Amino acid sequence: MVHVTQDNVVLIDVDLLIHECLRASENKDAFAYVISPFLSDFEISSSWSMFTSNVIDVSDIDSYVDLIGLLRHHGAPVRIVTRSPRDLAENTTLNPSFISKQARLLSLMKNMGCEIRSNSSLHAKATITSQGVLSGSFNLTKSGRLFNLEAGFYFPNTRGVERREYADKLKWAKELFEKSVPLVSEDLIIYRK
Amino acid sequence: MTTSQLLELLRELKDKVRLDPALDEANRDTLMEHILKLQNMLKNGENGISAHELKVESEKLRAVERRLSMLDKIKKIRKNRYPSYFDDFASTLARPPYALPSTLYEPQGKDSITIDIEGIDDDLQRFHEERAELALNLLFPGSTTYRYFGRPVKISTDRWDTNFQARLRGIHNLSQEPIFSVTHRGHKINVYRPQTLRARTLHRFENPRVCLRCLSIIGSDEACGHAAQLKQPLKIPSSNPISLRQELGREVSQSKSFRVPLSSIITRADYVSELRVGIAVLGFERTAPLRNTSRTVVVDYDPPIGIILTTRGVAFHIDVPRPFVDSILQDRPELIRDLIIQELGTRLDSKMKENKIPGYYLDPMLSGLIVALGTDGRDRFNAVEWANRFSSRNWVGGAVEAAMREAHYFERFDIEPSSAQACFESLAHENITIDDIRSEIKERLIHSIAHIILIAGCVTSGSLFNDLGYLVSEEEVVLFDAVNGGNGSCEMIFEFLNSPESFSISEFTEVPEVKVSRPNNPKYFDEAVAELLLPCQQAVADRIFHADLTKPKYQEIDRRVKSLEVQKKAYEPEFRVVQSLPVTQAFQASIGYHLPIEQGIQEANKAERTKEAFAICIHGCPDCIALGSECEASAFQEKFAISKALLDEYYRFATSPFRVPITAGAEKVQSFLAENEMIIVESDAQDAQEEDRVRNMALKLDGKQVGKKFIKFAGFWVDAPLNNLRTTYNAMLVLI
Numbered sequence: 001m002v003h004v005t006q007d008n009v010v011l012i013d014v015d016l017l018i019h020e021c022l023r024a025s026e027n028k029d030a031f032a033y034v035i036s037p038f039l040s041d042f043e044i045s046s047s048w049s050m051f052t053s054n055v056i057d058v059s060d061i062d063s064y065v066d067l068i069g070l071l072r073h074h075g076a077p078v079r080i081v082t083r084s085p086r087d088l089a090e091n092t093t094l095n096p097s098f099i100s101k102q103a104r105l106l107s108l109m110k111n112m113g114c115e116i117r118s119n120s121s122l123h124a125k126a127t128i129t130s131q132g133v134l135s136g137s138f139n140l141t142k143s144g145r146l147f148n149l150e151a152g153f154y155f156p157n158t159r160g161v162e163r164r165e166y167a168d169k170l171k172w173a174k175e176l177f178e179k180s181v182p183l184v185s186e187d188l189i190i191y192r193k
Numbered sequence: 194m195t196t197s198q199l200l201e202l203l204r205e206l207k208d209k210v211r212l213d214p215a216l217d218e219a220n221r222d223t224l225m226e227h228i229l230k231l232q233n234m235l236k237n238g239e240n241g242i243s244a245h246e247l248k249v250e251s252e253k254l255r256a257v258e259r260r261l262s263m264l265d266k267i268k269k270i271r272k273n274r275y276p277s278y279f280d281d282f283a284s285t286l287a288r289p290p291y292a293l294p295s296t297l298y299e300p301q302g303k304d305s306i307t308i309d310i311e312g313i314d315d316d317l318q319r320f321h322e323e324r325a326e327l328a329l330n331l332l333f334p335g336s337t338t339y340r341y342f343g344r345p346v347k348i349s350t351d352r353w354d355t356n357f358q359a360r361l362r363g364i365h366n367l368s369q370e371p372i373f374s375v376t377h378r379g380h381k382i383n384v385y386r387p388q389t390l391r392a393r394t395l396h397r398f399e400n401p402r403v404c405l406r407c408l409s410i411i412g413s414d415e416a417c418g419h420a421a422q423l424k425q426p427l428k429i430p431s432s433n434p435i436s437l438r439q440e441l442g443r444e445v446s447q448s449k450s451f452r453v454p455l456s457s458i459i460t461r462a463d464y465v466s467e468l469r470v471g472i473a474v475l476g477f478e479r480t481a482p483l484r485n486t487s488r489t490v491v492v493d494y495d496p497p498i499g500i501i502l503t504t505r506g507v508a509f510h511i512d513v514p515r516p517f518v519d520s521i522l523q524d525r526p527e528l529i530r531d532l533i534i535q536e537l538g539t540r541l542d543s544k545m546k547e548n549k550i551p552g553y554y555l556d557p558m559l560s561g562l563i564v565a566l567g568t569d570g571r572d573r574f575n576a577v578e579w580a581n582r583f584s585s586r587n588w589v590g591g592a593v594e595a596a597m598r599e600a601h602y603f604e605r606f607d608i609e610p611s612s613a614q615a616c617f618e619s620l621a622h623e624n625i626t627i628d629d630i631r632s633e634i635k636e637r638l639i640h641s642i643a644h645i646i647l648i649a650g651c652v653t654s655g656s657l658f659n660d661l662g663y664l665v666s667e668e669e670v671v672l673f674d675a676v677n678g679g680n681g682s683c684e685m686i687f688e689f690l691n692s693p694e695s696f697s698i699s700e701f702t703e704v705p706e707v708k709v710s711r712p713n714n715p716k717y718f719d720e721a722v723a724e725l726l727l728p729c730q731q732a733v734a735d736r737i738f739h740a741d742l743t744k745p746k747y748q749e750i751d752r753r754v755k756s757l758e759v760q761k762k763a764y765e766p767e768f769r770v771v772q773s774l775p776v777t778q779a780f781q782a783s784i785g786y787h788l789p790i791e792q793g794i795q796e797a798n799k800a801e802r803t804k805e806a807f808a809i810c811i812h813g814c815p816d817c818i819a820l821g822s823e824c825e826a827s828a829f830q831e832k833f834a835i836s837k838a839l840l841d842e843y844y845r846f847a848t849s850p851f852r853v854p855i856t857a858g859a860e861k862v863q864s865f866l867a868e869n870e871m872i873i874v875e876s877d878a879q880d881a882q883e884e885d886r887v888r889n890m891a892l893k894l895d896g897k898q899v900g901k902k903f904i905k906f907a908g909f910w911v912d913a914p915l916n917n918l919r920t921t922y923n924a925m926l927v928l929i
Contacts, residue, residue: 002895002896002897003898004896007903008896008898008903011895011896011903011905011929012895012896015895015896015905015906016895018906019888019891019892019906022747022888022909025747025748025749026745026746026747026748026751027746027748027751028746045693046692046693046717047692047693047905047929048905048929050692050720050907051906051907051908051909052720052723052724052727052907052908052910052925053724053727053908053909053910054724054727054728054729054730054733054749054910054911055730055745055747055749055750055909055910055911056747056748056749059716059720074748131888131892132892132895154895154896156889156892156893156895157892158889158892158893
């Protein structure tokens, strides 16, 4: 288990997805659950996306969504649970421009083939792949990944206690995804109050 | 027109002048004087009118042409409603180095060569100024271009079929004095600067007749004495220049180092703000596809032509340690055998030229040599024993016999045994010592690294191969901008030499509202080199397939292995032959037909297919470091100049201080990282779970803090090393 803060959360996030891309390129079982009430894209430092390989090409990755796109390119399903922009517009006092950005991002990810569901009670944040779970206070936004003081844990899916923790978290994520509502086009339209 | 045709014309003119009643005496005398002067010049000059006089006359002609074109422009401009004189006049008045480019993007160099196209219609422009480096790359004697008038124009060489040598001085306008000299095949040769290159159109020949033996283009300035039935209409064969580059001087301004692991391979990079490079074009190679195969001929120039470039570059210092060379000599006999074959190939090519044997017979000659010298892999190779056998010289008869046996597979095979004997005897008088082999190891390695540097340089700077050139010396590779004055490529490579070491939040700016792709996100040079140093995917797939190794499931390698499985259906007997030998034998088996002879294969087609089946990536392929005509050694000689197998060995040797087997455990890996900042975890166990174990090790450590830095998963690759043919998995972890 690794203690996670804002200093290493993106590094682990990127590496988890790269590991997943490797599995997908082997036609092995690969997937990603991305759980965050708020979503925005953020740039990835070139230090994080540098990867030397003769089996997959991880280059031209500028941002987190590029990495999701790479995973989709390798055919791995990406399942997202978040709060819908309509829900945020109607039930929160969040800045409309932030909600618009979230709507645009979700639209982009939907076009990539990500399966997106919404849950108006969502507060938890986690990224779970076949290789491990990254869970903590950090939203999948620029602030949550780069600026805020955050805390969490990373459990690789290896063995022993870590594997048990991983299995519990994966079960939780699957159940959450099942009971959340599929995002439809109307959810991406923002109604002004 | 040849000299004799000109003389004939002048004789006819003289007769007409004598017999013309309308001419008065004064005019007759003047005309006769001019005719006699021209006749004497033609007879007295070694190859015709002196270069100096020709230069003067052509300069005057150019000046007249410019004035005439200026008058044309004035006529056209007068018709315009808003006439502008600047753009049109500047290009007709200015002369190099002040000529204006026709577009904003045309690079402006200061050195130019005139192309003089003879035999064209009057309304077409005869003289063309071209940048010198472009002329030597595309418009060299022997080449054909569609650059002018949309028709094929051939740069003259005259006949060269007798000894595969094109005498240039009588045809083209060259400098009187050499501009520099180069050492080629052990001899020092002077290089001359071309001022005017002569050319002729081939517009009457849609598919000109080409001699299938020597590839001369019949009906142009070339001709040959081979039988008429050998001359068939063919698409114009492609030609490439054979160039040699030499550094003539430099000024270094800055230096940078690389991080591990590259610092073990390239010790330092210097930015050369001024670099003088002599580029000599020694000849050309011409290739044409024939019925079952292709033929390449090599023609030398007499004298070689060239230019001096003043440009910018980056010098990469490479220090190949003696322990590495010793380890190859001691522990890798199959690599040494292949290196020796490569060296013999280069030396034999030279001997064949001296003995007037065409270059396209190198394969059977080298094949005969391989058999006679016991380099065909039948026994375990011993370099010392081999060197002694070579020095004994009693293999010559066997080599001749073995080479002649290959004639069975050729439609026409006209090497005389006596010529082959002379060739091999001349070769036998040269020594190949253990020190020579040591030098070859270093030379092969540095040339292979040069290819990687060139490819990585192109990736980093967004250049094409012809924007950059390279020079190789004993301990250095110099990459340079291949145009006078530079083109910014090397400057960019030096600027983006090393990727940023660590991340920091302050480097980020706001993500834009709409995602805009960032085309200027650079691929740093060190990243590109690190990827190119990894094992070639095609080589790994070839070894896994032919040696029946454990198959990793990665899509790219899996795709290549599946492709080989599909090919096997069509090449079943040939693949059986390949798989009956160790993969390490593939290189020597792919040369000539000694293996089909040994296998008792009679049919030429089947023998050719067997040879093709051995074209496995051992020492380089287009997927890794083979560059074809961009290689300094030329496309024909490239397979004797590089070795990816040796480079892979060097990479393993250079990174061996950073390699840890998976059995060492996670704690050891972590403590190793704390000291070294980089580690490669490797495994070669052959069960199906092994690659997962390697990745799980990397997963466990991902993101862990070590001191003030964090562990990052930085690479994963599959290998199948030649010396230990098993599928291996490697994961790189770094501290950032």
